[in-house]
Amino acid sequence: MSNELIGARVLRKEDNRFITGKGRYTDDINLAGQTYACFVRSPHAHANIKGFHISAAENAPGVVAVLTGLQVLEDGLGGLPCGWMLHSKDGSEMKQPMHPIMAGEKVNYAGEPVAVVIADTYEQAKNAVEQVAVDYEVLQAVVDTSSAAEQADIYPDIPANTCYNWELGDAEATSQGLAEAAHITRIELINNRLIPNAMEPRAAIADYNTGTEELILYTTSQNPHLARLIFTAFVQIAPEHKLRVIAPDVGGGFGSKIFVYSEETTISWASKKIGRPIKWTAERSESFLTDAHGRDHHTMAELALDEEGNFLALNVKTTANMGAYLSTFASAVPTYLYGTLLAGQYRTPSIYVEVDAVFTNTAPVDAYRGAGRPEATYVLERLVEKAASELAIDPAELRRRNFIGKDQFPYQTPVALEYDIGDYEASLDKALEMSDYAGFASRKDASQRAGKLRGIGLSCYIEACGLAPSALAGSLGAGVGLWESGEIRVNPTGSVTVLTGSHSHGQGHETTFAQLVSAKLGIPIDDIDVVHGDTGKMDFGLGTYGSRSLAVGGSALSRAADKVIAKGTKIAAHLLQTDAENIEFDAGEFKVIDSNEGKTIQEIAFAAYVNHDFPIDELEPGLTEKAFYDPVNFTYPAGTHICEVEIDPDTGVTEITKFTAVDDFGTLINPMIVEGQVHGGLVQGIGQALLENCVYDTEGQLVTGSYMDYCMPRADDVPSFDVGMTCTPCTHNPVGAKGCGEAGAIGSPPAVMNAVLNALGQTDMDMPATSEKVWQAIQNAAASN
Amino acid sequence: MYDFNYHKPDTVADAVALFNAAEDAMYLAGGHTLIPAMKQRLRAPTDLIDLSAIQSLGEIQAKDGSLLIGSTVTHSQVAESEVVSAEAPVLAALASGIGDRQVRNRGTIGGSVANSDPAADYPAAVLGLGASIVTDRREIAADDFFQDMFETALADGELITAIRFPTTASAAYAKFPNPASRYATVGVLVAKTAGGVRVAITGAAASVFRATEMEQVLNDNFSVEALAEVRLASDDMNADIHAGAEYRAHLCGVMAARAVASI
């Protein structure tokens, strides 16, 4: 693959349709005879349902059907499953409450669907929803993460509201390390709960054809195949061969659209009952209430250091909020995507982590951009910065002292992962230089003269992407293998249709994957189209999340392209009447070695379909190849983020004056797209650090249920970013890529918080660092002096 | 939203007559508060009376030492008006800081003042500059107009036709926006008027109010230093997840000082 296309800033192929309003999102699709669904949702966080009164709604204008959670029970539908089985320290299986698609007997979070009204128009459905009366017996809600285990049980068969008590690492060696330490730094942190807020809300259309008994579901999914599998195998809505799931253009997911939810499942079930298509599009307030939330950890951690500042041991104890039910991947997020990342970029010899996952009467919590890795990075990088401050060592220097050296790879961490490659000093050095770290003191003086407080903060993150080596994932409890598929169809006239089991919902796969295939096959990028998101077109795929698409899905395509070349070589040999060994492929041409003879790949493609004389036992017509790629290890993107802030002490407002991100994502196919992913991730990370916070009151009512109160970052909240790259190509996949989709959201929160605390000369504060919190911290410090 | 009857009169008299004839009517200006409230089913008028076709409500005029801004004039029109910039530049500055571009293109001064949202910006200007609210039947002094959260002196069916501002060059508005909604967490308008210094604060309490302690101090000595002696009590201040009462009281002082410094 020697081609100038790898690493080229090709403009995105998909943008023409997006910026001219020609994207086709689920809500843009309308089917003949379509009806509309509107859900009746529980106003209470925790209550027993004593009765449904639906006859008024059934008789309201335009109403086609009213279905309740009781009918779900009567039909014996399966619950929504969690795809990852975890075990507690004592070997017992995690506790999993039944998650009905609509509650019939008891509700466990505010906003949980209990009934659905289906009508000819959405307004009619919504009017009739007001006519549905539900009798509730309100119960005490469990809301707070850290005390959930001590409160009354939500589920009779789940003691102490505990899903599991999980552990990883060597407890004994870690306490030994702590005992021998010259210094121990301790920290207590809350990783604030977030609401994902994709630009396009969740939406679905279920279309059951009574004639063919086929169900087509259009849905805003990051992984339509997984949705089909769950519908068929678990909820038993329809057999797989009669079920087609289409995820057309999808406007952002950030994890929240990986999961299978109540609403699309309910309308699929209901469409079969009424024999008509049903559309549901979430209102924004429904998104706030019911999209799976992210983060929500409470953590205590301690880091043991020797006299020279070498890390000896790390001990972490975390309570993670699962919400009311286990969402699709929820159990894996605070464990395999969190505990395993606690080594960070450091040589810490002993690490022990315990995670208690608890249920509360809040919306389910699951993977959200970064998923576990931001939480791990946050703990570690806040802790390291605090240690540097306590020991009066420069925070960059303390990190450097403990880095895994670039000659120490592959490196086995004490928390299960084996890093294949990296160069942490390279990204640190580049970030220090780009951020003018050396010049910070003079900038701080200038701020001080202007009455402002200036601070700088670092974060050296690592993450594990490229989910996942299937055998490893399986041994850890994953319900499915995590390979990816890719198919390349070279059409007779030489254009190419690429099919991938991954899914693009903003990431630019239609460009990146076309670049990759173009580079491999020497076919112009304009002749290559990428197809994704339709179980009727691809036979299987695992979807897009965890920054896996290029590293795993791209690798599958790379393999498929190799197969196309191999087949083309055979065809060329046949046409040119020579042996395959005498053919070499380069830049779109099959050439006979040491001769002027050759055929272009387009000529070969044409021949592949129109030939009359292939020796059919040895050579089949056609030029379509498929490959499945199962990674042998995770990939390990890593880098250094440096944030510089200026605080106005009069108001407590923090301004980010400079943000530098230096990342090592391995080989870049399209640096423009990669930088866009970094920018988006940084804004989400900065949003978490300064602005965003999901708040429930003590009754379990969502306080931040709209943009009036949930503070999304806006363009003017962030600076123009300085993004730089270093590169150590991934050693074990054919593309050399590691993944770039989440790094921004993983690395940035601790960099921002470290900068804020550095400006204040303090070491403790939870996110988000709102102006009031910062102002209060300044007041408290002044009062205690 | 529920069904309603829609009317689009072209005179004030017709608008008021339609209002009185309907069962439960509401005036519709830019719809930026009313339509979302109807979509959420918090409001369910039987009749909507759209004011956008009444030409006289859309005018900005300077006459007899005052600036008359019609009730359906949008925030962006105020922000960009040369007349406003000449006669009362503080209003142009305030209007340009409301919401975002889309909001400024739809939202109106009449709708904002009639609605009297405790966090809206315009009430600070209306009260701080000592403006008056001109309606279809009378003219109400700002001091008598704003009564409580979302409560004004308007009678049922009374239509705001314009706001009459005194022309002034000696006024400034300093806003501390709520980071999520960008409405005012605290907004302070300070003006030197013929009758003395006026300080009006929005966002901090149930309704816009005059900070009389600040006014007294500034009347004696119009300076940031003098203002520093005043600390507003936090007792009646709003408190929410973005800003507690103490913090709001503190911000009133900071924003007032910034307004004073810029005059």
Ligand SMILES: Cc1cc2nc3c(=O)[nH]c(=O)nc-3n(C[C@H](O)[C@H](O)[C@H](O)COP(=O)(O)OP(=O)(O)OC[C@H]3O[C@@H](n4cnc5c(N)ncnc54)[C@H](O)[C@@H]3O)c2cc1C
């Ligand atoms: C996203 C967003 C952000 C915003 N940010 C800000 C901000 O930062 N600062 C700020 O101050 N405001 C802000 N607003 C409010 C906005 O600027 C409008 O002023 C406000 O919504 C009123 O809207 P409107 O003029 O469209 O009136 P409408 O919504 O049409 O009407 C509002 C109310 O006033 C009544 N009414 C309207 N006109 C008259 C009249 N002439 N006589 C009598 N009654 C009348 C209506 O019956 C209704 O009850 C924001 C609004 C939105 C949607």
